[in-house]
Amino acid sequence: MSALDQMPAPGRPAMARALAGLMPRAEAVLIPAGALLAGFAIFSLFLGALGKSPAEFFGLVWKAGFSSAFSWQNTLSRVGPLALAALCVALPARLGLVVIGGEGAIVLGGLAAAVTGTVLAGLPGYPAMLLMAVAAMILGGLWIGAIGALRIRRGVNETIASLLMAYIAIALFNHFVEGPFRDPASLNKPSTAPLAETLRVGDMPFIATHWGVVAAALACLLCWVLIDRTTLGFAARIAGDNVRAAQVQGLPVARLVIGFTALGGAFAGLAGFYEVAAVHGSANASLIAGYGYTGILVAFLARHNPLAILPVAILLGGFEASSGLVQRRMDLPDATILVFEGIVFVIILLSEALYGRLRIFTPGYWEHR
Numbered sequence: 001m002s003a004l005d006q007m008p009a010p011g012r013p014a015m016a017r018a019l020a021g022l023m024p025r026a027e028a029v030l031i032p033a034g035a036l037l038a039g040f041a042i043f044s045l046f047l048g049a050l051g052k053s054p055a056e057f058f059g060l061v062w063k064a065g066f067s068s069a070f071s072w073q074n075t076l077s078r079v080g081p082l083a084l085a086a087l088c089v090a091l092p093a094r095l096g097l098v099v100i101g102g103e104g105a106i107v108l109g110g111l112a113a114a115v116t117g118t119v120l121a122g123l124p125g126y127p128a129m130l131l132m133a134v135a136a137m138i139l140g141g142l143w144i145g146a147i148g149a150l151r152i153r154r155g156v157n158e159t160i161a162s163l164l165m166a167y168i169a170i171a172l173f174n175h176f177v178e179g180p181f182r183d184p185a186s187l188n189k190p191s192t193a194p195l196a197e198t199l200r201v202g203d204m205p206f207i208a209t210h211w212g213v214v215a216a217a218l219a220c221l222l223c224w225v226l227i228d229r230t231t232l233g234f235a236a237r238i239a240g241d242n243v244r245a246a247q248v249q250g251l252p253v254a255r256l257v258i259g260f261t262a263l264g265g266a267f268a269g270l271a272g273f274y275e276v277a278a279v280h281g282s283a284n285a286s287l288i289a290g291y292g293y294t295g296i297l298v299a300f301l302a303r304h305n306p307l308a309i310l311p312v313a314i315l316l317g318g319f320e321a322s323s324g325l326v327q328r329r330m331d332l333p334d335a336t337i338l339v340f341e342g343i344v345f346v347i348i349l350l351s352e353a354l355y356g357r358l359r360i361f362t363p364g365y366w367e368h369r
Contacts, residue, residue: 027361028303035351036301039344046343052330064325065318073208077279078291078317080212081106083309084271085295087223088144088264090304092158094227095257096240097151101162102268103292104169105143107283109136109269110276111173114192114283115181117199117276125198132199133273140269143169145262152254158261170288177283191284201278212274216310219267223306236260268292290338294320297345316341 044054065075088102116135120128147165150156183193201210227233239246239253246253271291280286298316302308323337330336 027355027358028305030361031351031354031358032301032303032348035347036344038351039340039347042347043340043343046339050332052332056330057326060326060329061319061322064322069207071318071321074321075314075317076207076209076213078320079310079313080210080216080274081271081289081291082295082298082317082320083216083220083313084212084267084274085292086298086302086309086313087219087306088268088292089296089299090302090306090309091223091227091260091264091267092148092257093299093304094233094236094240095260096243097148097257097261098159099144099147099162099261099264100159100296101144101147101166101169101292102264102295103288103290104162104166105140105265105268106272106275106292107173107287108143108169109140109272110280110287111176111181111192111272111283112136112139112269113273113276114195117195118181118193121196121199128199129201129277132277133270136269136273136276137266138269140272141262141266144265144268145258148258148261151261152257166292173283173288174285177285181283183282186282186284189284191280191282194282195277199277200281201274210274210278212271212278215270215274216313219270220306220310223267227306232256232259268295294341297341297348300345300348 040058044057047054047057063071065071085102085106088105089099092099113132113136116132117128120131123131143165144162147156147158147162150161151158177192178190181192182190201212203210204214227236235246235251236256238249239251239256243253272287275287275289275291276283294316298309298312301316302312319337319340323334326332326336327334
C-alpha cells in the first residue's frame with residue numbers, strides 16, 4: 001500500500017492537487033535525469049566488458065572534477081565555453097531548428113579575437129578587449145546566422161548545413177593560422193602572434209578560473225529573459241511549435257530564424273574569445289577542443305532551457321576535466337569520455353519519445369488518485 005493510500009482522507013485531496021500541479025513540471029527534470037542514469041548504467045556495462053571497474057571510473061571522475069578546489073578550477077575553466085556553445089544550440093531549437101555547428105563559430109570567433117588583438121595591441125587593455133570580444137561575436141554570429149538564412153531563403157536543412165559549415169570553418173581557421181596570420185616564431189605549433197599581457201583576461205578573485213564563467217552565466221540569464229519574458233521569445237516559441245500558424249498570424253518568422261541563429265553564433269564566438277584571451281593567448285590548434293560538439297549534449301540534456309544549461313555544463317565540465325586522469329589511472333584511451341558522452345547523448349535522444357506519454361506526469365493521473 002502506498003503512502004498516499006495510507007494518508008487520512010482529509011489530507012489526500014490536498015496532496016493529490018499538489019502532485020497534479022508538480023508532476024507535469026517535474027517531467028522536464030526527471031526524464032533527463034533518468035536518461036543520464038541510464039547512460040551511466042550502459043557505460044558501466046561497457047567498462048565491465050573491457051574488464052575495467054565502473055566504480056573506479058566514476059570515482060576518478062569525482063576526484064578530477066569535483067573533489068577539491070583544484071578540481072573545481074579545472075571544471076569551471078570548461079564551463080564557460082560549454083555553456084556558450086550550448087546556447088548556440090538552444091536558441092535556434094526554440095524555433096524548431098537543430099543547429100550543431102557551434103564548433104565552427106568558436107574557432108572563427110577565437111581567430112577574430114586573436115587577429116583583432118594583434119591589430120589593436122597599442123590600445124588600452126579594456127577597450128581593446130571589448131573590441132576583440134565584439135569581433136569574435138560578429139564573426140560567430142554571421143557564420144551561424146548564415147545557416148538560418150540558408151534555411152529561410154533556400155530551404156537548406158540547418159543540421160546538415162551547420163555540420164558542413166563547421167568543417168569549413170575549421171579548414172579556414174587552419175589555413176589562416178598556418179598561412180597569412182601565422183607568427184613566424186611559432187615553429188612547431190603554428191599560431192597567431194601572442195596577445196600582449198594587457199589584452200589577456202585574468203582570473204576571478206579567490207579562484208584560478210577566468211571570467212568566462214561569469215559571462216556564460218549572464219548570457220544564460222539574458223537568454224532566459226529573452227525567451228520567457230519578451231514578445232520576441234513568445235513569437236519564437238509560437239514559430240517553433242507551428243511555423244504555418246506563426247506565418248498566418250503575421251509573425252516575422254524569417255527575421256526570427258536569422259536573428260536567433262545569429263545570436264547563438266555570437267555566443268559561440270564569445271566562447272572563442274575567452275579561449276584565446278584567457279586560456280591559450282593566441283589562436284592555434286588547441287582552440288579546436290570539441291566544446292561545440294559537447295555543447296550539443298549540454299543543450300539537449302538541459303532541454304534547451306537557458307537556466308538549466310549552466311548546471312548541466314558544470315556536470316559535463318567535470319567529466320571533461322577527468323579525461324586525463326582516467327587515461328593514466330585506468331589505462332584507457334583519451335576518447336573514453338567521448339564514448340561516455342556519446343552513449344548519454346543517444347539515450348537522451350531516445351528519451352524524447354517519453355515526453356507526454358507517461359501517465360504519471362499528467363495532472364489527471366493524480367487528481368483521480
